[in-house]
Amino acid sequence: MLVRMNRDSFVCTCAVLIVLVAEIVLFSASNAQARSAQSSAAAKATFQSKCAMCHGPDGAGSEVGKSMNVPDLRSAVVQKLPDAQLAQVIANGKGGMPSFKNSLSEDQIHALVAHIRALHQGK
Numbered sequence: 001m002l003v004r005m006n007r008d009s010f011v012c013t014c015a016v017l018i019v020l021v022a023e024i025v026l027f028s029a030s031n032a033q034a035r036s037a038q039s040s041a042a043a044k045a046t047f048q049s050k051c052a053m054c055h056g057p058d059g060a061g062s063e064v065g066k067s068m069n070v071p072d073l074r075s076a077v078v079q080k081l082p083d084a085q086l087a088q089v090i091a092n093g094k095g096g097m098p099s100f101k102n103s104l105s106e107d108q109i110h111a112l113v114a115h116i117r118a119l120h121q122g123k
Helices: 002-050 063-067 083-092 106-121
Strands: none
Touching: 002 106, 083 106
């Protein structure tokens, strides 16, 4: 009888632990998704305020940008560039593009790179 009660207690304890672990995993995953969505929204806002004047809201280039021959950020040429190179261009500028290393954090620059990657999907 005592052995059966210990076995039942063990099974019950294991079941409770499994449920707790599952809840922790699901909470962590939903938390990560929420952070990702916030980061994506922040990157989009940064893009609109810092980049869209020349690159347009969708990355294709505004009238001003097209007159300065800015590249279509959705193009294969831009999308094939490594993340590090895109981050370097954002940080240091290139041609007529100003440097943003003094006005954007490293995290914001990397978030913009991710946003540029996402523009290709909307093309």
